[in-house]
Amino acid sequence: MRTAIDKIRELRTLHEDGLLTRDEFDRRKEAVLDTAYHDARAHAAASSGESTELGLMAGQEVGPPNRRYRLQRLISYGGRTEVWQAVDLATEVQLGHGAQVALKIHPPQRAGAAHEARLLLEEAICARRLAHEHIVRVFDWSQDAATGSVFLIMEYLDGEDLDAVIKRTGGLALERACALLDPVAQALDYAWTKCGLVHRDLKPANVFVQADGTVKLLDFGIAGSSNGSAAPGNSGSAAYMAPEAGDPQLAPDRALDVHAAAVMLYKMVTGTLPFDAGRHARASERAEALPQPVRAALHAGFAPEPSLRPPSVSELLRRVRAAALPAPGPAVIAETPAPAATSRPSAPAAAPDLRREQERRARASAEAEREARRQQLREQLRRRLEQDAAQAGERAGARRPDRVLAGLRSMSPEARQAPAAEQVLGSRLAYATIATTAPAAASLAPSAAPYASRGRLRDRFLDDSAQGPELVVLPAGRFQMGSGSDEQQAALDAGARKAWLEREVPRHLVAIGRDFAIGRHPVSVADWRAFVLATRWKPSGDVNWSAPGFIQTDEHPVVGVNWHDAQLYVRWLSTRTGKRYRMPSEAEWEYACRAGSGTPFNVGDDIRPDQANYDTRFAWAGKERGVPRRGTTAAGSYPPNAWGLCDMHGNVWEWVQDVMHDSYEGAPIDGGAWQAGGDQERRVLRGGSWLYHPRYLRSAVRNGFAARLSNDKVGFRVVREVE
DSSP states (O other): OOOHHHHHHHHHHHHHTTSSOHHHHHHHHHHHHHHHHHHHHHHHHHHTTOOOOOOOOTTOEESOTTSOEEEEEEEEEOSSOEEEEEEEHHHHHHHSSOEEEEEEEOOGGGTTOHHHHHHHHHHHHHHHHOOOTTBOOEEEEEEOTTTOOEEEEEEOOOEEEHHHHHHHHSSOOHHHHHHHHHHHHHHHHHHHHHHOEEOOOOOGGGEEEETTSOEEEOOOTTOEETTBOSSOTTOSOGGGOOGGGGOTTSOOOHHHHHHHHHHHHHHHHHSSOSBOTTOOBOOOHHHHHSOHHHHHHHHHHTOSSGGGSOSSHHHHHHHHHHHHSOOOOHHHHHHSOHHHHHHSOOSTTHHHHHHHHHHHHHHHHHHHHHHHHHHHHHHHHHHHHHHHHHHHHHHGGGGOHHHHHHHHHTSOHHHHHSHHHHHHHHHHHHHHHHTTTSOTGGGGOSSSOSSOOOOEEOOBOTTSSOBOOOEEEEOOEEEEESOOHHHHHHHHHTTOOHHHHGGGOSOEEEEEOSOEEEESSOOBHHHHHHHHHHHOOOOOSSSOTTOSSSOOOTTSBOOSOOHHHHHHHHHHHHHHHSSOEEOOOHHHHHHHHHTTOOSSBTTBSOOOTTTSBSOTTSOSSSOOOOOOOSSOOOTTSSOOOTTSOOOSSBSSEEEEEEEEOSSSTTOOSSSOOOOSSSEEEEEEEESOOTTSOGGGGSTTOOEEEETTOOOTTEEEOOEEEOO
């Protein structure tokens, strides 16, 4: 948990970002300090057995004063806990809309049961280690100072658990039941492979089917490790518990989950449990209707002897599906020609293999269509650039560099030597350098890139052991930086705060005088892992970059990295490749993001859920909405901009080199990083992220964040200087 000092630092950051007034900051700071005192009192009361008998109710606010949650409705309750739908009031202040969360609460009337509270906290610890798409995400845990109740803050799920599905249907078709358990098997395989964890309380109530069909595994509260577990051996639900579960001499094994999954599958198909409390078999008409091989496979799954069960839930499902396949009769075999027989799937796993092959072909076909569209767009862009170049040649006489230089020579020696003029001189020379190579009018065109990228490159390490990130080489050029009045009014209409918009003005022309290469994607998990292994870097924040709480593969952008960590990475990369890597300046980042566009987004005046990863419950212009991803997405999940750069909008906020300033007054106009003045404790973030409203994704948006902090919404990309 964060300390009171950490929470006060975050409040100060919100105040500096304009999201909290001074009065609000002072009031909430005092609340944090009060909570630290009350938490100590509540802990002492719990230790002495004191508790309150007041129950929870809708509309009640729980949590410490600086992070409150308003209860909306009771979702479910069990022997030890209640699960409530709630609104996160802190996000209501920060984002303008309250995030929906689920609170798993150890209720006030049980606040004296220290062992039950400990199990709830163990669930939080286990679940935060498991970042998988089919395991419910647990964000944090906290305690309500007034009641002493401990609770988990979890992802809110919209749908129903398998218990409700079984009651509603009376029983499912075998293939449908197996399909619902496939994601559960994947989650259990992941928990075992990554952490050696066994769930130990697998039952229909702990499997949740969302409205969009996604399946989530809940409740790792009594999960056991192969190295031992603190939870009692007989923990779990009796109807699904294996006979050996109560043996304290046995370490938790996957056979426990296999037994429970087999009982679940039997109940999902037949609507009843396979045996009573004494493990005597129950008769069921639906069970008798199942083919004998299927019944045999299910009975093997909940066999009393663990060694007779399949080694995993995935293997159990494979055997059940194989047993359900019709066996060919002798007459069919005799009448079937030999070539057809050889083409028929002969292995039990042929049906899943066929589905995977069909899915692979569909993905390949879709990728071919996307590549054809990209090629068409490249050809259109090439023709446009040729036209622009021809027009530029006709106008070159009016923009010759010698005329620009003549203007510079006309300045007095005192003016040229003045410190304030040094930056202007450099920028005007940059204008002179690019004047004959870049069309002026097209540089501000809202729908087309004025210059083509110079291609891609990827530097090998000097020892030939690996490669750095993939880069796109961008040409020198000029663009309008910031936002105009029309865009600002549209942002206000979309709910943007005036203090944020003031950072984007005055809009000004920036000239970037030389080519540079920038990461095609944000730095990936694989890139960061190579750095960690080579340098033994240790994180300083609360977010685990390798398990941030949502699924991350090697292709996802790394998160949990602060600005200083990013500086270490670019220095290390420079050493390994022999090239000059650094962070992008804010101007370089916006130039790369816009790719010649002058609209709020590089895709036009609006942005859609299929173009970027953001909180798609909201829309920029009140148009298209979707289902939010609730985490980062892998590289290539969305189309690139006109220069081939991906995820410039959304996915993760990206660190740049610049210090945070309240406006562009006095900003460099040569594309360099602005590092003098401003708030030296904060650096600029660009691009928005997966959790944010689309108004934060605009090309011009500037966010300031403490350089020493990190979270699961911030990453970065690199720049390499081009000789």
